[in-house]
Amino acid sequence: MPDWLTLYYNEPIEIVGGKGCRVVDASGKSYLDFFAGILTNMIGYDVPEVREAVERQLATGVVHTSTVYLLRGQIELAEKIARLSGIEDAKVFFTNSGTEANEAALLLATYARRSDQVLAMRQSYHGRSFGTAGVTGNRSWRNNSLSPLNVHFLHGTDRHLPQFRGMSDAEYIAACVEDLRHVLATAAGGDVAALIAEPVQGVGGFTMAPDGLFAAYKEVLDAEGILFVSDEVQTGWGRTGSAFFGIRNHGVTPDMMTFAKGLGNGFAVGGVVARGDLMDAPHATGLSTFGGNPVSMAAANATLDYVLDHDLQANAARTGALIIDGLREAAPRLPIVGDVRGKGLMFAVELIDPATGAPSPELAAAFMEESRKAGLLVGKGGLHGNVLRMAPPLTLTTEEAAEGLGIVVAALETVNAQVAP
Ligand SMILES: Cc1ncc(COP(=O)(O)O)c(C=O)c1O
Helix, strand or coil, rough: CCCCCCCCCCCCCCCEEEEEEEEEEECCCCEEEHHHHCCCCCCCCCCCCHHHHHHHHHCCCCCCCCCCCCCCCHHHHHHHHHHCCCCCCCEEEEECHHHHHHHHHHHHHHHHHCEEEEEEECCCCCCHHHHHHHHCCCHCCCCCCCCCCCEEEEECCCCCCHHHCCCCHHHHHHHHHHHHHHHHHHHHHCCCCCCCCCCCCCCCEECCCCCCCHHHHHHHHHHHCCCEEEEECCCCCCCCCCCCCHHHHHHHCCCCEEHHHHEEEEEEEEEEEEEEEHHHHHCCCCCCCCCCCHHHHHHHHHHHHHHHHHHHHHHHHHHHHHHHHHHHHHHHHHHCEEEEECCCEEEEEEEEECCCCCCCCHHHHHHHHHHHCEEEEEEEECCCCCCEECCCCCCCHHHHHHHHHHHHHHHHHHHHHHHHH
């Protein structure tokens, strides 16, 4: 297998069992899971409603038919997602992954606008294919500049840069909007198809634009007919607590949203929900062989119903606030903590060298080992690999939130004591 498929931890963990928000490794050690298979085990492990829905489908003997036959599960799920999206006359196309979902959205946008120009955000991540790597603005996830698209990268998620430091949200938003206008007036050649953006950047280390930035961008985009695609692969389904789709934190309804990861609670499902006129426009026939297969549809319908029936968005807001507030309270006495940020059950701690203020991937690695020892799984990310990313299942209880927070703070204290005694 490729060298670039990296494993966490000095001694990799093999997860062999799971229940609720906990997993067990091959040695029998149990962990509270604050990363959930990269936000994908969205409602936790071994959820009876999901397991039974999948088992019912397996019992029919049919795990695949292809989309040339009617797939009831697809229609049911598409109708739910279209309704939840708030997008006008929405239609849904199912894929197997976030990468494919973004490819589909880019195809729709470039086709509708007859343009190969796309705007994307710096530090973004949208997938590993030719097109989605092209709109990825994070060097550690890009091997070269080859791209089927002409891409201009915008500010908006980089207010740590010296030129923006000290600005209020309003001032930063104004500066970014001016930059967007300038890019359109100077760098773009003719019509631009779309802006694609993550409301909270996942791989980028949960960096995010201040609320309101995308609404301000959208005014400029609308004036030129430029479409807006929100990549909700990490931020969808109530994860941010304050909104069901991350982009709603900005008061924006986009022209399209893409999704994947959590929707199937581990079963492979992705897709794009788009304005009907955009979705229907391409003249060529299209399909995805495995996209929206009966098994993943059974899992996804059960997962989405569970999220809605249990109002997990409210739970994300409640338990997320408990953890984020706790982290913010601890940060001032921990010089290794450069920043605490997040929304709902999507939060991060950025680690820095206390002497220089430089990003410290070494301290992040030390934290990973400490938290592992204490029985907590977290993720890592950011441009420099120095950001601890955490996104537990949306079913996290208040007790589990307090337990996880305690482990994170204790591990930060241990690492802090090693470098800043
Ligand atoms: C925001 C975002 N978009 C797209 C993708 C790609 O999804 P996949 O790995 O399912 O292709 C990811 C994966 O991490 C992501 O975080």
